Amino acid sequence: MSQKYSPEFKAKALRLIEERVRAEQCSGWAACTVVGEALGGISPHTLRGWWKQSHIDRGEAPGVSTDESGEMRRLRRENLELRRANEILRKASAFFAAELDRPTTR
16 A cells, blocks of 8 residues: 655655664665664655655755656647647548548538
């Protein structure tokens, strides 16, 4: 089951992970495991994903930042909407062109 965590909670978890890595010179995975248990059984996989993404967002690791990802998502939605609108206009144009070509019976 997917659960949403507040940005404050995520920031606290990331701070705890960073402190643990610095203080004990342990791996990120070990820190995520310990912090996850301390925060009420959060999966270390979830915490490691947050930790890795925070490094990408700060420019310390290669990858797509959260802002870039959101912008790409928004542009893809906009592109899809524009394609739908173009398809509707294309069909309407073809329909009205066909109406003009039909002979009238007056």
